[in-house]
Amino acid sequence: MPRPGTETLGLAAGAGAARPAPASARLEDPDADLVRRVGRGDLVAVRALTARKLPRLTSLAARMLGDFAEAEDVAQESLIRAWRQAPVWRFGEARFDTWLHRVAVNLCRDRLRRRRPGGADDLDALVDPGPAPDRGLEARDVGDRVAAAMATLPPRQREAVVLCHYQDLGNIEAAVALGISVEALESLLSRGRRALRAALSDLVR
Amino acid sequence: MKVSASARRLDADRIRALAEAFGAEPSRWPEADRAAALAWLEAHPGEGAVLLAEARALDGLLEAWRLPQPAEPLRQRVLGPAPVVVRLARRRSFLMTLGGGAGLAAACLAGVMAAPILLATPAPTPSPAPPAVAATPVGADELLTEALAGWEAPVGEGEADAAS
Incomplete structure (x- = not known):
């Protein structure tokens, strides 16, 4: 695995990478204009790109790591690498957001690897303290259960569910961000959601 | 599970597999499958509803896990070194x-x-003169x-x- 921040968007070799994800990410990049301006040193664009990406990156890292403080560090490090990358970004090869997700995922993997064995994720703490206005306290309780169930997933399955369900990445972008094939991604998602359904079976009506 | 986008036949089994992996919302399904899947669902509304029900229930549960938005101090801290x-x-x-x-x-x-310099310089002698330093x-x-x-x-x- 490349050092975080030096990521290219080719697919990883090895199991699950038999067929590269198609490069449809080349078509359009909604961040292209901002990235160009950041590359020219426009601090207004830096603020705009940060405002656009910071919530996504903190959510991604928080759901991966189960720790808000660490998630904020990952988000900041990812954005610093984004600002550094902007002047040399090669447009048309991949979406900037996909690359940024790959950076953040690799930073999360590094942190998870450094943790002591048995260090429990505290995903229970990662629930919005305010009740959803339309669903009241029950949503908070369900959110706690979902967080706990996600914490029990193997890391790769958790990555797949987080990227596709919570980050709304398409299957190709998610596969590229994780460095796997689209088939491997689909397999991870199926197993992950099956495990979640089993863990939450008393709530699935 | 191993699927091949090029070889697979879009049928009830594939719809079930899509729902199990990506959830019940077709907008989350792979673009390569989406149009054919939507056509299948339109042609088989009853069977489709049954196939998607379980995935839709799980989708609803997952949505309950909400996270607070980053606070302004974090944004300022992140922007500090920008x-x-x-x-x-x-x-x-x-x-x-x-x-x-x-x-x-x-x-x-x-x-x-x-x-x-080179043109004005006599033929080199075997003496161990220091090498010329050129701009590299x-x-x-x-x-x-x-x-x-x-x-x-x-x-x-x-x-x-x-x-x-």
């Missing part, structure tokens, strides 16, 4: 752009400057780096102030 990082990134990019050309130019310049691309890069140490890429400070 001016310096952006300036250095632009400088590095500028040097990288110049690097190859400057090295070639320096090598050519060294050749032009060395030519009269590496040396040129070092000089360039030194010369540009005080150069600062123009950044949109004014625009930033105006927006804040």
Whole structure:
């Protein structure tokens, strides 16, 4: 695995990478204009790109790591690498957001690897303290259960569910961000959601 | 589970597999399958509803896990190093752009400057004279780096102030 921040968007070799994800990410990049301006040193664009990406990156890292403080560090490090990358970004090869997700995922993997064995994720703490206005306290309780169930997933399955369900990445972008094939991604998602359904079976009506 | 987008036949089994992996919302399904899947669902509304029900229930549960949005202090902290990082990134990019050309130019310049000396110099003797020092691309890069140490890429400070 490349050092975080030096990521290219080719697919990883090895199991699950038999067929590269198609490069449809080349078509359009909604961040292209901002990235160009950041590359020219426009601090207004830096603020705009940060405002656009910071919530996504903190959510991604928080759901991966189960720790808000660490998630904020990952988000900041990812954005610093984004600002550094902007002047040399090669447009048309991949979406900037996909690359940024790959950076953040690799930073999360590094942190998870450094943790002591048995260090429990505290995903229970990662629930919005305010009740959803339309669903009241029950949503908070369900959110706690979902967080706990996600914490029990193997890391790769958790990555797949987080990227596709919570980050709304398409299957190709998610596969590229994780460095796997689209088939491997689909397999991870199926197993992950099956495990979640089993863990939450008393709530699935 | 191993599927091949090119070989698979879109049928009830594939719809079930899509729902199990990506959830019940077709907008989340792979683009390569989506149109055919929607057509199948339209043609089989009853069976489709049954196939998607379980995935839809899980989707609803997953939505309950909401996270608070980053607070303003975090945004400010993240943006703190931005001016310096952006300036250095632009400088590095500028040097990288110049690097190859400057090295070639320096090598050519060294050749032009060395030519009269070489022409006026008698045939070399076997004495262990110190080798001539020529400007190498590496040396040129070092000089360039030194010369540009005080150069600062123009950044949109004014625009930033105006927006804040």
